[in-house]
Amino acid sequence: MINFLLIPILIPFFMGMILMFCQKHVGLQRFLSLITLLAASVVSFFVMLKVQADGIQTVTFGGWPAPFGITMVADGMSTLLVFTTFVLSLFIVWYGFESIGVGREKHFYYPGLMFILTGITGAFTTGDIFNLFVFFEVLLMSSYLLLVLGGEKKQLRESIKYILVNVVSSALFVITVAYLYSVVGTLSMADISVKIADIGQPGIITTIAVLFLMVFGLKAAIFPLYFWLPSSYAAAPIPVLALFGALLTKVGVYAIARTYTLFFVHDLSFTHELLLVLSVLTIAAGCIGALATFNAIQIIIYNIVIAVGVILYGVAQMNEVALEGAMFYLVHDMIIKAALFMLVGLVIYVSGTANLRKMGGLIKEYPVLGWFYLIAAFGLAGIPPLSGFVGKLLIVQGGFAAENIWSSLFILASSLLVLLSVIRIFLYAFWGEPGVRQKINPKSYRQMLVPTVLLVVISIAYGVGSEWVAPFMDTAAKALMDPGIYVDAVMKGGE
Amino acid sequence: MEIVMAFVCGFLFMAAVYLILSRSLLRIIIGTGLLSHGAHLLILTMGGLGGESPPVLADGVTDYADPLPQALILTAIVISFGVTAFFLVLAYRAYQELGTDDTSLMKGSDEDD
Numbered sequence: 001m002i003n004f005l006l007i008p009i010l011i012p013f014f015m016g017m018i019l020m021f022c023q024k025h026v027g028l029q030r031f032l033s034l035i036t037l038l039a040a041s042v043v044s045f046f047v048m049l050k051v052q053a054d055g056i057q058t059v060t061f062g063g064w065p066a067p068f069g070i071t072m073v074a075d076g077m078s079t080l081l082v083f084t085t086f087v088l089s090l091f092i093v094w095y096g097f098e099s100i101g102v103g104r105e106k107h108f109y110y111p112g113l114m115f116i117l118t119g120i121t122g123a124f125t126t127g128d129i130f131n132l133f134v135f136f137e138v139l140l141m142s143s144y145l146l147l148v149l150g151g152e153k154k155q156l157r158e159s160i161k162y163i164l165v166n167v168v169s170s171a172l173f174v175i176t177v178a179y180l181y182s183v184v185g186t187l188s189m190a191d192i193s194v195k196i197a198d199i200g201q202p203g204i205i206t207t208i209a210v211l212f213l214m215v216f217g218l219k220a221a222i223f224p225l226y227f228w229l230p231s232s233y234a235a236a237p238i239p240v241l242a243l244f245g246a247l248l249t250k251v252g253v254y255a256i257a258r259t260y261t262l263f264f265v266h267d268l269s270f271t272h273e274l275l276l277v278l279s280v281l282t283i284a285a286g287c288i289g290a291l292a293t294f295n296a297i298q299i300i301i302y303n304i305v306i307a308v309g310v311i312l313y314g315v316a317q318m319n320e321v322a323l324e325g326a327m328f329y330l331v332h333d334m335i336i337k338a339a340l341f342m343l344v345g346l347v348i349y350v351s352g353t354a355n356l357r358k359m360g361g362l363i364k365e366y367p368v369l370g371w372f373y374l375i376a377a378f379g380l381a382g383i384p385p386l387s388g389f390v391g392k393l394l395i396v397q398g399g400f401a402a403e404n405i406w407s408s409l410f411i412l413a414s415s416l417l418v419l420l421s422v423i424r425i426f427l428y429a430f431w432g433e434p435g436v437r438q439k440i441n442p443k444s445y446r447q448m449l450v451p452t453v454l455l456v457v458i459s460i461a462y463g464v465g466s467e468w469v470a471p472f473m474d475t476a477a478k479a480l481m482d483p484g485i486y487v488d489a490v491m492k493g494g495e
Numbered sequence: 496m497e498i499v500m501a502f503v504c505g506f507l508f509m510a511a512v513y514l515i516l517s518r519s520l521l522r523i524i525i526g527t528g529l530l531s532h533g534a535h536l537l538i539l540t541m542g543g544l545g546g547e548s549p550p551v552l553a554d555g556v557t558d559y560a561d562p563l564p565q566a567l568i569l570t571a572i573v574i575s576f577g578v579t580a581f582f583l584v585l586a587y588r589a590y591q592e593l594g595t596d597d598t599s600l601m602k603g604s605d606e607d608d
Contacts, residue, residue, distance in 0.1 A: 151588065159585060160589055168530065170578075171530045171533075175534050182542070
C-alpha cells in the first residue's frame with residue numbers, strides 16, 4: 001500500500017476545484033496552473049523512477065483484498081505516459097497564455113484543463129476496467145467543456161457531433177464491460193487476465209475483444225472510426241487542439257494496448273491480425289487525408305491518425321521489440337504533435353489564415369519559426385537522429401521478426417508520405433512569394449515562440465538521448481509482454 | 496426472465512438508434528437517453544437476476560445475489576445524467592446561435608473548401 005502513485009492524479013483534481021473559486025483572477029489562475037503542472041511533473045517523475053527501481057506499484061482502495069477492490073496500478077507504461085502528459089500540458093498551458101484569450105480564461109478554461117488531466121492520468125493508472133470507464137467520462141466531460149468554450153458557431157456545431165459520437169461510444173463501453181463481466185465475473189484487470197487465461201479465450205471473449213477495439217478505436221481514431229476527428233478537432237482553439245491531439249487519442253491507444261496485451265492474448269491469429277490490418281488501413285487513410293487538404297491544421301490532424309496506426313501496428317506484432325518501439329513512438333508522437341500544433345498555430349497567427357495557398361515567404365520575417373518547424377517535421381517523419389526514428393526502427397524490426405514483411409515495408413514507405421505532407425506546409429508557408437499577413441503583437445509572438453521552441457528542443461533531446469530513456473521503455477515493454485508481471489504485482493499488493 | 500430482459504434491451508437499442516438517426520437535435524438527445532437506459536438494463540441482466548436472494552454473503556448463506564451490477568449502474572446513471580444535461584444545454588445554445596435544430600443543416604466547415 002503506497003499512496004505515492006495517486007498523488008499525480010490528486011494534484012490536478014484538487015487544483016481544479018480550487019481554481020474554480022478564482023474565476024475572475026486570471027493572473028492567479030495562470031500562476032497556480034503553472035505551479036501545479038510543474039509539481040505534478042516532478043512528482044510523476046519520481047513515481048516513474050520508483051517503478052523503474054522497485055517494480056510495479058499498486059494501491060487497492062477501501063482495504064479490500066486485491067481482486068475485489070478497485071486497484072490503481074503504476075507500471076512502466078502508465079508512469080511514462082503520466083509523466084509525458086504533465087510535461088506536455090505544462091508547455092501547452094504556457095503557450096496558451098497568449099493565444100487562448102482572456103474570455104476563455106475567465107470561464108473555467110484552467111479548471112477544465114485540470115479535470116481533463118485528472119481523467120487522462122487516472123485512465124492511464126487505473127487497474128479496474130469499470131474505473132477506466134469512469135476516468136474516460138471524466139476526461140470526456142472536460143473535453144466537451146474545452147471544445148465548446150468560447151461558443152463560436154463552428155465550435156457549437158462540431159461539439160454536438162463530438163458529444164454524440166462519444167455518448168454512443170460510452171454506451172458501447174458499458175455494454176462491453178457488462179458482457180465481459182457476465183463471462184468472467186470480475187472487473188479487476190489483473191483478475192480478468194487470469195480468468196481469461198483459465199478458460200483459454202473462447203469465441204465469446206474474442207467477440208468482446210472486437211467490441212473493445214470498437215470502443216477504444218472510436219476514441220483513438222482507427223480506420224473506419226476516425227471520421228469524427230478531423231472536423232471536431234479543427235473547431236478547437238490551438239492550445240486545446242494541441243492538448244487533444246497530443247493526449248486524447250493516446251488514451252484510446254493506451255487502452256487498446258493494455259487490453260490487447262493483458263486480456264486477449266490467446267487468439268493472436270484473429271485479434272492481433274485484425275488490429276494489424278486496421279492499423280495499416282488507418283495509416284493509408286491518414287496519408288490520403290493529409291495529402292489531400294490545403295488546410296495546415298487539417299494536415300497535422302490527419303497526421304494524428306497516421307501515428308495512431310503506426311503505434312497500433314507495433315502493438316499488433318506482440319513481440320518485445322515492437323512493443324518497445326510502440327512505447328518509444330507513443331511518447332515521441334505525444335511530444336511532436338503538441339510541438340507541431342503549436343508551430344502551426346504560430347504560422348496561422350502570423351499569416352492570419354490556415355489556407356496553404358494564401359501563405360508564403362514567411363522564412364524572411366520569421367526564420368526561427370521556419371527552421372524549428374523544419375526540425376519538427378523531420379522529427380515527425382523519423383529522420384535520424386530525431387525522435388521518430390528509434391520508435392519506427394524498433395516497430396519495423398518487430399514487424400520483420402513477426403514475419404509481416406510487406407506491412408512493415410508499408411510502414412517505412414508511409415514515412416515518406418508523412419514527410420511529404422508536413423514539408424508541404426514548409427514549402428507553401430515559408431518559401432515562395434510573400435502571402436497574406438496579419439498585424440501581430442511581437443511580444444505575444446515571442447511569448448508563444450519560447451515554449452514551442454523548448455518543446456522542439458525536448459523532442460530533439462528525446463531522439464538524440466534515446467539511450468537514456470531506453471531502460472524505461474524496456475521495463476514498460478517487458479511488463480506488457482508478460483501479463484504475469486502485472487498480475488503478480490496487483491495480487492501481491494492487496495495482501 | 497433473462498430472455499425477456501434481453502428483448503427489452505434490444506427494443507430500447509432499436510428505438511435509440513431510430514431516434515439518433517433522425518434530424519432533430521431533441522430526438523437525438525432522447526435517443527442517447529434511451530441508449531444509456533438499454534445499456535444499464537443490460538448490466539443488470541448480465542450480473543444475473545438474483546430473484547429474492549439477499550445481496551450479502553454471510554456464514555451459511557449459499558444463495559446470494561451479486562450486488563456489483565447495481566453499483567455499476569448507479570455510477571453509469573449519474574454519468575449519463577450529467578452528459579444528458581450538458582447535451583441539452585449545448586443543444587439549446589446551438590439552436591440560439593445557429594438558428595436551427597436540424598442536423599442536416601449543421602454539416603461541413605465553412606473554410607476548408
